[in-house]
Amino acid sequence: MANADCVGVRVLSLNCWGIRYLSKLCSQRYQMIAEMLCKEEHDIVLLQEVWSEKDYLYLKKKLASSHPHSHYFKSGVIGSGLAIFSKHRIHDPFLYRYSLNGYPYMAHHGDWFGGKAVGMAILNIGGLIANIYVTHLHAEYCREKDTYLAHRVVQAWELQQFIRHTSAGADVVILGGDLNMHPQDLGNRLLRSYTGLRDSYLEAAQFDGCENGITLIADNPFISKKELIPFEKGIRIDYILFKGTSKTNIYCDFMSTTKGSVPDHPFPYSDHEALTAQLRLKSSVAAEAGGDKQPTAQDSPAGKLAELVDIVTEARTEVKVGLHCAERMRYTAARTGVMGLVLLFLELAIAAVPCFALGPEQPFPRTSFYLLAALCFAILLSTTLLYIFYTMELKALQGAEDQMRLAVGSLQEKLRGFPSGPPHNAPLRPPEGEKPNALEPEE
């Protein structure tokens, strides 16, 4: 345990928008980022969208003296894009890849190829064990009709699971990253309620940055304003969250974001703003008795538990919607595959019956014949692959839904243990489409 009473930690989080050859002014921006990091000397730097390892190695070289320790998390086809730079030695990095992360055929969105994940590292800061997490969730391309909502909710679910399960031995927990969720979005509420993580923007004693803490601002030259509609000024989707334990208090003294422009440079660091939080860790054995303990969902008062039941139920409903969608897509793939097969058999039947066979004198039908056969094969192959993919998506969604059902059961049981049942609107009957007798008391 720390012998110092207070330890200060400065944390930066930035989505670097580092798609080589596609992101604008990529290398110039990395140069600016490296300069800024060297100068600012944050204790912990959490980066996202460092898609190229070469860029990570460039930063590593540039930050060799200011941040001697670093780790780059590899995942997916082009890497998770996650990197940690630190003044403190990085122990035991560990990566959790989300089970769902978009669709490979949505290549223009690219998320699937990124292998989105949450990276974790353990640091020893002034004798305190700090679990540091960096993550980047699936992007939201259309808020009105968000086809990735179920995936992002499952990612938020797995993120909270991962943080809760891996942080039991930690004195403090810090999570930074691009969550691609607005402050009151379902996944965000799920994450914060379940883990007890606190938002540094809301907790900061002092704040200097964009209005409402937005991190994707309309004034950014790399952003098309159209994408932000109806949020005129911008949105807040990047976060630094934190929590202490019964033995350690953690405070956010100051928080800032960049405001688009960078002094002496014609363009900003990225399409996202960088976040900096000045945290103060205070280790005290007596803190347990103090009023500053950060409770997690496990030992929350009844009101919070009831709220959590509502949130998990809401998440479960969203996952169920995703399940129906995935089932429909799988069904469509199967049906199309069967149609391809039938077409192929028809063709083979035509070829087998000589009177229907197309003579060499008819060049056009013969061409069509082979083209059709090729088409059939292409349909069969692609629908088979899609069927396999959708089955995996279904399994992952079902798995998350099972765990959420179990969680609601556990929370409700805890809630029943409270002397006076608080009013809350959590549905005690199982959500629609569920056989009530298949639910309880098992699982």
Add this chain to the structure above:
Amino acid sequence: MANADCVGVRVLSLNCWGIRYLSKLCSQRYQMIAEMLCKEEHDIVLLQEVWSEKDYLYLKKKLASSHPHSHYFKSGVIGSGLAIFSKHRIHDPFLYRYSLNGYPYMAHHGDWFGGKAVGMAILNIGGLIANIYVTHLHAEYCREKDTYLAHRVVQAWELQQFIRHTSAGADVVILGGDLNMHPQDLGNRLLRSYTGLRDSYLEAAQFDGCENGITLIADNPFISKKELIPFEKGIRIDYILFKGTSKTNIYCDFMSTTKGSVPDHPFPYSDHEALTAQLRLKSSVAAEAGGDKQPTAQDSPAGKLAELVDIVTEARTEVKVGLHCAERMRYTAARTGVMGLVLLFLELAIAAVPCFALGPEQPFPRTSFYLLAALCFAILLSTTLLYIFYTMELKALQGAEDQMRLAVGSLQEKLRGFPSGPPHNAPLRPPEGEKPNALEPEE
């Protein structure tokens, strides 16, 4: 903390070999398994290869009174095959999918479709928090030329990471499953050394079962003896491992395995034997002072640390071999793809030049022409998919290798902190093919 001094826990682990329509006598065997589990009333039942959810639901129904709590872990295309049945309420189940798990085109081996993973559940046993893990690693199809060795080593690496990171809050840790590794195999040593998990077969005060604790025996009618060569009697690849903490001691009083035949039945439960461990948990605050503390790698004496450095270095070498192999495979895929593309361009060139064009009077060449075009497309498509797959494999292998390098560095640093450096044969120079200056001190 427990107020009872001792708590007994009976744990069963069984690979059920439950591939519907392929595994022999599947439903009859599930019936036998359900009967046995009902009768024996183990506290915790850890099952693997329950590939069909229908079979899980069958067991759930049958065990409703003996094991009211259960969880089925869903993953991959056909499910992870992992299930937990318990007398104690299951809290917070969590699944970690291994980043590597064979190849989808090796469909006859099937491992990839299973989405191998480690499932975790938290139980409260007599006031003690028990973290229960169930897993099934990639099978070994040929011991002499094991093409999946790197994948299995990475799985063992991720398994030990997952257990260490998630068990900080646990009083006891129990892992059961089919590790597909012999007791002295690299992955097994890695797992046990790093986590401090102890083998119930080796630790049991009393043992009743097959010779040498083997769990895949030559006498089993479902096994072809040929597969076991050169191990005449059989091999030990299923395990129940456990460890306590500074606050809780754990002992294995008795261990048993089934011995192939089942009384009153003409065939055994599965192609694997079932393992049962009778564990005794003893919670005592004073235990820390006792000699029975189970140290993990983190606080081991120098000799153990040195051994661990050797093991991680060995694992790293194995991962590097896997890396070279994956690189070669990706290169082959790329080369074949380019050849397919060149062939396609050649064809198009032929079609474009009328003097080379094949007239309608030559039916055979025209047929060949279209067949060749279809072949080119098929080559292009499959090599593209393979290239993507191998890139993902490479990323995962590189990620594991990075983490292992970091781990060796951390361990060696710890080792240097010991007053008298013990003799050990860990190579302090980086393994071959490594730029020494790329290693230290970063990462």
